[in-house]
Amino acid sequence: MADPGATLLERLPGLVGRAHVLTAAADLEPFIADWRGRYRGAARAVVLPGSTDEVAAIVRACAQAGTGIVPQGGNTGLCGGATPDEGGRQIIVSLRRMNRVRALDVANATITVEAGMPLAAVQEAAAATGMHFPLSLASEGSCTIGGNLSTNAGGTAVLRYGNTRELTLGIEAVLADGSVLSTLRGLRKDNTGYDLKQLFIGAEGTLGIVTAAVMKLFPAPRVSATALAALGSVDAAIALLARLKAALADRLTGFELMSALSLALSRKHHPGSAEAPPGHPWYALVHAEDSAPDAALAAAVETALGEAIEAGVAADATLAQSVDQGKRLWALRENISEAQRREGPNIKHDISLPVSAIPAFMHDCERELAAAFPGARLVVFGHLGDGNLHYNLAAPEGFDPARFMDGGERANHVVYDAVARHGGSFSAEHGIGQLKRADLVRYKSAVEVSLMRAVKAALDPEGIMNPGKVL
Numbered sequence: 447m448a449d450p451g452a453t454l455l456e457r458l459p460g461l462v463g464r465a466h467v468l469t470a471a472a473d474l475e476p477f478i479a480d481w482r483g484r485y486r487g488a489a490r491a492v493v494l495p496g497s498t499d500e501v502a503a504i505v506r507a508c509a510q511a512g513t514g515i516v517p518q519g520g521n522t523g524l525c526g527g528a529t530p531d532e533g534g535r536q537i538i539v540s541l542r543r544m545n546r547v548r549a550l551d552v553a554n555a556t557i558t559v560e561a562g563m564p565l566a567a568v569q570e571a572a573a574a575t576g577m578h579f580p581l582s583l584a585s586e587g588s589c590t591i592g593g594n595l596s597t598n599a600g601g602t603a604v605l606r607y608g609n610t611r612e613l614t615l616g617i618e619a620v621l622a623d624g625s626v627l628s629t630l631r632g633l634r635k636d637n638t639g640y641d642l643k644q645l646f647i648g649a650e651g652t653l654g655i656v657t658a659a660v661m662k663l664f665p666a667p668r669v670s671a672t673a674l675a676a677l678g679s680v681d682a683a684i685a686l687l688a689r690l691k692a693a694l695a696d697r698l699t700g701f702e703l704m705s706a707l708s709l710a711l712s713r714k715h716h717p718g719s720a721e722a723p724p725g726h727p728w729y730a731l732v733h734a735e736d737s738a739p740d741a742a743l744a745a746a747v748e749t750a751l752g753e754a755i756e757a758g759v760a761a762d763a764t765l766a767q768s769v770d771q772g773k774r775l776w777a778l779r780e781n782i783s784e785a786q787r788r789e790g791p792n793i794k795h796d797i798s799l800p801v802s803a804i805p806a807f808m809h810d811c812e813r814e815l816a817a818a819f820p821g822a823r824l825v826v827f828g829h830l831g832d833g834n835l836h837y838n839l840a841a842p843e844g845f846d847p848a849r850f851m852d853g854g855e856r857a858n859h860v861v862y863d864a865v866a867r868h869g870g871s872f873s874a875e876h877g878i879g880q881l882k883r884a885d886l887v888r889y890k891s892a893v894e895v896s897l898m899r900a901v902k903a904a905l906d907p908e909g910i911m912n913p914g915k916v917l
């Protein structure tokens with residue numbers, strides 16, 4: 447009997463052009479392992495379509511051959527979602543060649559882009575017209591808008607602008623049978639039944655291939671203010687957040703929490719970053735923006751922080767006096783992940799909770815971790831304004847880090863059980879991919895999991911879209 451895979455391989459060059467079907471081992475290399483080097487798979491080919499029609503043709507051919515498809519954007523995902531399995535039969539569909547702006551409508555405040563466009567390029571295209579696309583991640587030079595949609599990416603401006611989901615007005619996607627769903631209408635109001643685009647946001651490529659999207663734009667910020675506050679407790683940080691929201695409303699764009707240890711690590715490995723007042727257990731990085739050029743924003747931030755100090759909520763605060771000083775304050779927060787990596791391996795958790803539940807969660811979880819892993823060091827930081835914490839565990843001083851990492855699954859259960867008890871989520875930003883499939887079944891309700899399976903079966907009955915991911 448003919449090998450359907452071989453037939454497929456013969457057909458692909460006719461669909462996208464020979465130059466856009468990669469099969470040599472060296473050419474496949476950048477596509478078959480993830481960014482962290484944690485997952486490595488094998489693929490029959492990497493196909494690089496140049497249009498939605500070409501994506502549809504590839505999907506139809508793969509469907510006929512019963513071959514699994516792994517959609518891939520910038521390959522910066524942190525859960526192995528864009529890495530094929532080890533069987534060597536799956537096809538990677540890389541959207542990288544589909545990287546154009548289709549339309550930019552200033553009056554409608556929208557930009558329509560192809561899925562393979564790097565996030566930084568979308569930001570630049572918006573800025574070139576005086577508008578602002580607020581999604582911002584440390585990976586923005588490499589990650590793509592299709593990957594951002596498929597992981598519902600968050601980042602540092604969620605407090606004001608929301609996740610990718612809140613920024614998306616329409617999508618175009620190729621379904622598992624090769625048909626094309628298009629909702630690229632750029633409407634802010636459209637109550638005509640089920641909002642189908644939502645299914646594809648955060649689906650990690652398991653329901654179809656996103657080929658384009660309409661994204662919201664905003665007026666560009668003209669003034670900004672950055673400050674660092676020192677705090678005596680997480681409760682105080684939450685009280686400060688509430689005060690700043692009341693004082694600044696939606697001009698507050700960032701509120702990043704850092705524990706003293708995460709800040710110390712950041713400064714140890716990046717000595718050029720700003721000083722922080724020593725001797726406090728917690729710090730918050732505060733960022734505000736206004737699109738009115740003459741707004742007295744810095745004064746408003748300074749007044750709110752002064753009142754917080756007077757009320758005993760904040761212990762100390764520094765307002766950046768220049769753009770450069772503001773950047774050096776941000777560097778404290780941005781360098782934590784890299785500093786942690788240099789310090790040694792970590793058991794990482796990307797969790798979210800209702801902001802109000804965070805103090806009780808931390809109290810419980812810290813006690814349980816101290817009992818299970820005596821001496822382990824907690825490196826806690828994150829987007830407190832969104833209730834999203836990077837709650838990481840480093841080996842005790844002098845302990846063999848590799849042996850410590852063996853306790854990963856046990857630590858995950860301690861943390862995720864506590865998260866579940868306090869009404870939170872075990873994956874706030876980075877998704878499920880291959881990494882957290884078992885946790886999905888463990889921590890989501892039976893009703894949620896069975897509804898997810900029903901959606902998957904309805905949209906991809908043969909299971910060819912990113913098999914082995916999420917569910």
Ligand code: FAD
Nearest residue numbers: 519520521522523527589590592593594596599600651656
């Ligand atoms: P990929 O890694 O290529 O794919 C991710 C998933 O989406 C896979 O399941 C893949 O199959 C699927 N997919 C990709 N493109 C498509 C498509 N067109 N159609 C259907 N499915 C598709 N994430 C955050 O949320 N917040 C952060 O602050 C953040 N910071 C990061 C910092 C660094 C340094 C790094 C390396 C990563 C960070 N990430 C962050 C994670 C990552 O950058 C995001 O998940 C990003 O959205 C992935 O985009 P990508 O194009 O690289 O997708």
Ligand code: ZN
Nearest residue numbers: 601829836875
């Ligand atoms: Zn984050």
